[in-house]
Amino acid sequence: MKYALYPGCTVLGRGRNYEMAAREVAKAFGIEFVELDDFECCGFPVKSVNYETFMMMGARNIFAAEEKGLDICTLCSACTGSLTEVNKHLIEHFDEKTRIIARLKRNGINYRMGRDITIKHFTKILYEDIGVSEIEEQIEKKLSNLNIAAHYGCHYLKPTDIYDNPEDPENPHSLDELIMVTGANSVDYNEKMRCCGAGVLAISEDLAYSIVRPKLQELSKNSVDAMVLHCPFCSVMYDDNQKKIEQKFEEKYNLPVLYYPQLLGLALGIDAKLLGLRMNRVSTRAFLEKVGI
Amino acid sequence: MEKLSPKFKYEVAQEPGGEDIKLCFACGICTASCPIREIDEGYNPRRIIRMVLLGMKQRVLSSDFIWFCSSCYACTERCPQGVRFTDVMNAIKNLAVKQGYIPASFTQQIDILKRFGRLYEIDEFDNKKRVGFGLPRVEKAKGFTNKIMVLTELDEIILRNNEK
Numbered sequence: 217m218k219y220a221l222y223p224g225c226t227v228l229g230r231g232r233n234y235e236m237a238a239r240e241v242a243k244a245f246g247i248e249f250v251e252l253d254d255f256e257c258c259g260f261p262v263k264s265v266n267y268e269t270f271m272m273m274g275a276r277n278i279f280a281a282e283e284k285g286l287d288i289c290t291l292c293s294a295c296t297g298s299l300t301e302v303n304k305h306l307i308e309h310f311d312e313k314t315r316i317i318a319r320l321k322r323n324g325i326n327y328r329m330g331r332d333i334t335i336k337h338f339t340k341i342l343y344e345d346i347g348v349s350e351i352e353e354q355i356e357k358k359l360s361n362l363n364i365a366a367h368y369g370c371h372y373l374k375p376t377d378i379y380d381n382p383e384d385p386e387n388p389h390s391l392d393e394l395i396m397v398t399g400a401n402s403v404d405y406n407e408k409m410r411c412c413g414a415g416v417l418a419i420s421e422d423l424a425y426s427i428v429r430p431k432l433q434e435l436s437k438n439s440v441d442a443m444v445l446h447c448p449f450c451s452v453m454y455d456d457n458q459k460k461i462e463q464k465f466e467e468k469y470n471l472p473v474l475y476y477p478q479l480l481g482l483a484l485g486i487d488a489k490l491l492g493l494r495m496n497r498v499s500t501r502a503f504l505e506k507v508g509i
Numbered sequence: 510m511e512k513l514s515p516k517f518k519y520e521v522a523q524e525p526g527g528e529d530i531k532l533c534f535a536c537g538i539c540t541a542s543c544p545i546r547e548i549d550e551g552y553n554p555r556r557i558i559r560m561v562l563l564g565m566k567q568r569v570l571s572s573d574f575i576w577f578c579s580s581c582y583a584c585t586e587r588c589p590q591g592v593r594f595t596d597v598m599n600a601i602k603n604l605a606v607k608q609g610y611i612p613a614s615f616t617q618q619i620d621i622l623k624r625f626g627r628l629y630e631i632d633e634f635d636n637k638k639r640v641g642f643g644l645p646r647v648e649k650a651k652g653f654t655n656k657i658m659v660l661t662e663l664d665e666i667i668l669r670n671n672e673k
């Protein structure tokens with residue numbers, strides 16, 4: 217199994233732990249990642265500014281992989297949503313695809329057209345391509361006694377009509393199943409589907425932090441050992457900014473936030489250091505002790 | 510009072526994603542689903558649609574609240590009329606930018622993207638760290654992003670705004 221890895225800017229800039237864990241887990245399942253030097257920003261940050269620029273930026277990244285005959289594996293849910301939306305549009309509007317390729321060419325950016333490619337979030341690759349039962353066979357260390365809160369995030373699920381095998385956005389299950397296969401318990405909670413607020417962070421920190429708060433409040437009151445997510449934007453909100461939010465509301469949450477491949481990696485018996493678990497902002501020490509590391 | 514622009518709804522409908530706005534029958538499900546609305550009563554998707562349909566162009570395009578949408582798609586998934594409100598908001602923001610309204614944080618991000626092709630610069634120091642952690646080096650961006658911004662005239666739009 218081979219994918220071009222599209223880490224995305226936020227993972228490269230702020231999610232080294234995620235990238236390390238994802239690469240380790242991929243290796244364990246024989247998923248080969250190819251690095252493409254042509255990848256730049258997916259276009260998400262300019263979508264609300266100019267749709268045409270967004271479309272061209274996404275398309276160019278897609279063409280870079282298409283030319284090499286590679287499907288794309290994403291780590292960031294925002295990249296996943298953006299690239300999937302553009303890719304679907306290109307596949308459904310061949311005339312426009314040809315026009316964009318020609319326009320890029322006139323401006324000195326050359327790509328050869330290849331077969332249509334697929335964009336897939338790493339979690340979906342684990343869930344659909346590898347599958348829960350195959351993963352189960354490779355579990356070395358059952359993470360029993362752990363209560364984990366899954367955070368799906370919006371763009372991993374929505375808008376449902378751009379995705380190939382959409383889940384019910386109000387009642388999804390892929391991440392829960394992937395958590396349970398590690399032996400941990402995936403808890404049900406009221407605030408499970410709440411948006412992380414990252415989309416408004418650049419406009420209003422107050423507003424963004426107010427969106428984050430109810431989830432942190434609920435989870436810290438219950439005996440949850442960690443939140444597990446799979447998007448660097450969500451992680452910035454819950455992990456990087458957790459201290460700030462504690463200060464702002466004069467509350468204490470102390471909730472470890474892990475990327476899913478970090479959790480799975482532990483269950484596969486991969487060294488915590490290789491999974492970047494020392495780089496998470498909220499200390500994972502107590503959590504790792506409970507796991508027995 | 511603002512002079513109304515009856516054609517505003519057509520302008521929004523012409524932007525990608527804005528097509529379905531006229532199907533709205535004002536049920537308010539979008540507003541009830543919106544996580545931003547829950548925190549800030551001043552943000553109200555249904556009302557924004559009414560304002561667009563009524564032609565309150567300047568009021569909408571110059572308002573701060575159009576930038577509050579977090580693009581969570583909750584409204585889009587639940588709308589019984591198939592209005593893609595998240596995309597409608599996007600269409601409105603695209604129009605606002607063309608009129609010269611763009612939050613400073615966006616201009617800053619665009620500037621970074623033009624220079625580095627990514628939201629964060631990955632320099633030699635970062636690459637040393639990456640290699641230390643067993644990660645492959647990340648090469649400097651080749652300037653594609655900047656080129657695309659120039660050829661889609663995003664540059665000019667931003668420059669024009671800065672002059673204002």
Ligand code: SF4
Nearest residue numbers: 224225226258294295
């Ligand atoms: S969504 Fe964000 S992190 Fe992902 S590539 Fe685009 S801009 Fe970068």
Ligand code: SF4
Nearest residue numbers: 533534536537539588
């Ligand atoms: S949910 Fe749809 S139909 Fe109802 S008010 Fe919102 S946009 Fe209009």
Ligand code: SF4
Nearest residue numbers: 543578579581582584
């Ligand atoms: S996409 Fe925007 S308007 Fe719609 S529910 Fe989410 S925040 Fe509200």
